[in-house]
Amino acid sequence: MTRYPPEGQPPDIIIRVVCRSLVPFIQLFGLYVVVHGHSSPGGGFQGGVTLAASFVLLALAEGRGALRRHIPLGALNAFASAGVLLYAGLGVVCLALGANYLDYGPLPFAEPRSVGMLVIEIGVGITVMAAMLSIFRDMLEF
Amino acid sequence: MIGSLDVVLLVLSVVCAVAAVQVRDLLASVVLLAAFSLFMCLLWTELGAVDVAFTEAAVGAGVTTVLFVITVYKTDRVSRD
Numbered sequence: 275m276t277r278y279p280p281e282g283q284p285p286d287i288i289i290r291v292v293c294r295s296l297v298p299f300i301q302l303f304g305l306y307v308v309v310h311g312h313s314s315p316g317g318g319f320q321g322g323v324t325l326a327a328s329f330v331l332l333a334l335a336e337g338r339g340a341l342r343r344h345i346p347l348g349a350l351n352a353f354a355s356a357g358v359l360l361y362a363g364l365g366v367v368c369l370a371l372g373a374n375y376l377d378y379g380p381l382p383f384a385e386p387r388s389v390g391m392l393v394i395e396i397g398v399g400i401t402v403m404a405a406m407l408s409i410f411r412d413m414l415e416f
Numbered sequence: 417m418i419g420s421l422d423v424v425l426l427v428l429s430v431v432c433a434v435a436a437v438q439v440r441d442l443l444a445s446v447v448l449l450a451a452f453s454l455f456m457c458l459l460w461t462e463l464g465a466v467d468v469a470f471t472e473a474a475v476g477a478g479v480t481t482v483l484f485v486i487t488v489y490k491t492d493r494v495s496r497d
Contacts, residue, residue: 307470315466323474330482406479413486 285337293335300328308399312391318398325399326406333410341411350408357401364393422462429455440495446484453477 304324311317333341364376368390371380378390429452436448453476460469 315470317467320467320470320474323471323479327474327478327482330479334482410479410482410486413483413490416490 285335290335293331297328297332300331301325304328304399308395309392311395312388318395319402321395322399322402323406325403326410329403329407330410333414338414341407341414345407345411347408347411350404350411353404354401354408357397357399357404360397360400361394364390364397418462422459425455425459425462429459442488442493442495443485445495446481446488449484450477450481453480 304321304327306321307316307324308318308321311321329341329345332344364378366375368377368380369375373380376390376394378387380386381390383389432448432452432455436445436452439445439448453472456476457469457472460466460472
């Protein structure tokens with residue numbers, strides 16, 4: 275297969291401009307999907323995959339080195355762990371407030387169950403995004 | 417009306433699945449798999465499982481296609497068996 279971008283040449287200007295201008299809209303949509311996960315189709319997993327796909331598109335447009343330059347592996351690992359920590363941590367907070375694990379009832383918000391689900395979705399979204407990106411990055415580096 | 421749409425989507429997805437297995441060029445196979453994902457996504461939507469359809473569109477057509485393309489790029493484009 276022919277390489278893209280060709281050896282020693284910058285990426286094509288049309289592909290770069292189109293992909294770079296699409297990326298913010300995809301990311302906004304991903305955030306929308308994560309945040310509205312409890313009331314409409316979507317959720318943490320789908321939103322995280324959409325966010326990861328935006329970075330994959332950026333990497334495809336800019337060439338192989340872009341992902342390595344912009345997103346260090348340590349940051350991906352940290353994000354993947356932070357999402358799990360957010361998920362499990364909310365469960366522990368619920369335990370500390372006297373309820374069951376992940377029972378959002380006693381959280382100090384006006385609508386505790388909605389807020390609890392939102393935090394869970396954000397945690398799942400962060401972890402899925404980081405895991406997908408690190409799979410993609412490892413496959414590129416292999 | 418909606419029943420015939422079901423039949424069309426099912427036939428198209430079966431055609432894409434069989435073609436993806438039969439074709440020799442692995443890059444074409446990956447593209448056919450993405451098309452299969454698209455038809456499955458439309459089928460899930462038609463059945464009312466919007467959440468599953470969303471996952472199918474994001475994962476099936478989006479991420480796995482990219483991963484398969486990278487795999488083909490790293491290995492070999494033509495199937496030999």
